[in-house]
Amino acid sequence: MNIEDCLADFQIPQYLHYLDSAATSLIPEPVIVSMNEYERQYRANVGRGMHRLTRVATQRYQDAHDRVSGFIEGQEGTTVFTRNTTEAINMVAAGLEWEPGDRIVTTVMEHHSNLLPWLRLRQKGVEVITIRPDSEGTFDTGSFDEAITADTKLVAISHVSNALGTVQPVREIASLCKEYGSYFLIDGAQSVPHFPVNVQNIGCDFMCFSGHKMLGPTGTGILWMKEEILSPFMVGGGTVDDVDIEGGTAEGYVLTEGYRRYEAGTPHISGAIGLSQAVKYLENLGMDDIFRHEQKLTERLLAGLAGIDKVNVYGPQDIKNRIGVVSFTIDRIHPHEVAYLLDERASILVRSGDHCCIPLMRYLGLENGTVRASLYLYNTLEEVDLLIQTVEEIARMV
Ligand SMILES: Cc1ncc(COP(=O)(O)O)c(C=O)c1O
CATH class of the missing domain: 3.40.640.10 (Type I PLP-dependent aspartate aminotransferase-like (Major domain))
Structure with a gap:
């Protein structure tokens, strides 16, 4: 079985873009x-x-x-x-x-x-x-x-x-x-x-x-x-x-x-x-292949978000030291509002808030937390592109 074929085993990705696997993954x-x-x-x-x-x-x-x-x-x-x-x-x-x-x-x-x-x-x-x-x-x-x-x-x-x-x-x-x-x-x-x-x-x-x-x-x-x-x-x-x-x-x-x-x-x-x-x-599927797939998506997401005005990305820039859990904020919009808009406009589901890490958020000066997109084996490059494009549209609104 390869990663592309596994999509048929999951129902939710057929009508929503589920980018919240760090909270809980989908089930095949x-x-x-x-x-x-x-x-x-x-x-x-x-x-x-x-x-x-x-x-x-x-x-x-x-x-x-x-x-x-x-x-x-x-x-x-x-x-x-x-x-x-x-x-x-x-x-x-x-x-x-x-x-x-x-x-x-x-x-x-x-x-x-x-x-x-x-x-x-x-x-x-x-x-x-x-x-x-x-x-x-x-x-x-x-x-x-x-x-x-x-x-x-x-x-x-x-x-x-x-x-x-x-x-x-x-x-x-x-x-x-x-x-x-x-x-x-x-x-x-x-x-x-x-x-x-x-x-x-x-x-x-x-x-x-x-x-x-x-x-x-x-x-x-x-x-x-x-x-x-x-x-x-x-x-x-x-x-x-x-x-x-x-x-x-x-x-x-x-x-x-x-x-x-x-x-x-x-x-x-x-x-x-x-x-x-x-x-x-x-x-x-093979854990090495899963990791490679996620790294490919993460690289694209980091590069895309980095090019958007008013968007701040947290965590390591170097792909070697990270996985596909990507936290970001948009200036002057509450992370919950961003998460709501991503869902409303593009059916993209992400987490927002403190991610059960209040001391870290306080340490980083992120009083309202962040928006977090987290990727897994059933996510695709098309979904990452849609996320980047929708974040750009939201950032342009402010
Ligand atoms: C790093 C880390 N530790 C612990 C937990 C808690 O996991 P659970 O809710 O399954 O107990 C989570 C859940 O998000 C987590 O990401």
Whole structure:
């Protein structure tokens, strides 16, 4: 299958220009079919019982974990299904043991989901350091070197900024973490869907990402961890090997190993099956090809926007350090107004506002936020040209 052919699998692009995949991606037909198949043909709970349907469902659910692990080369670690990236990050915040004086190093550029869970730990006496990028959203690795100390328990950064599209030097940061003995968490919500990510090569301890941003259903996310060092956020059905109330252990139960330890209760089974199908779909297209396609569109978009009077583009100009998440403003028009006009005039759907990055917007002096166009495999050069042309028309109105 090649990228051009995949358009037929998506209905929305046939009547709208969907440029908001950084918020949530569209979902292709084979993913919907796989979820419906589960609901219609073999719906049963997983990991419970021996009847034929539960055996099939359990096998597919296990296969889904294996496929997602393979997608990020994380077979050696544990892949836990969550509701989204936010839940995955909160599981790490809740599952590590914190002591007063522990330090967390993060950045001012993070999505709130990779910031608030750490800020909340300040109540436990944890110190949170937020590194600041330059105006393009890039960091000097030296600033990480300065901020990471022997007290640094965790470094938590996003692989790619959801507001500026900047790709961060995660391998270099991973080496620093190793040097200081800190855990390294990567928020991969905007990287895993767009280019090949290999957790072994990077050398991180946690990788958190969202299924719904990579062609999967909403309500699916992933926490990959190198070792099972977290204490589970929830316990209950499915998480134990034994329960013996008077059995002599402090808790009265023995937790099982692997992802089941972290997935208490009945999971989102059709979601997991859909996510697995989404990964298969991405693998069939090839992540390198997807990345190349998006880079081609991004290059055209950046060049087009740069030539329009009164339009300001944020994030790196160099295509090598970024993906197709392109933030811009038009002088004297509120970003929400621009987003509304793009929809009204040309059926172009983009996001506007602070992108859940209020500290970054404040740091960049962008009180009203930005307009953000985010590209994915189903977008075309024609759509990019239409966006450029419509932005130009709107800019001429002021
Ligand atoms: C970089 C980043 N981190 C975290 C999130 C939160 O993802 P979710 O809403 O799936 O939890 C997002 C969503 O936009 C994101 O872009």
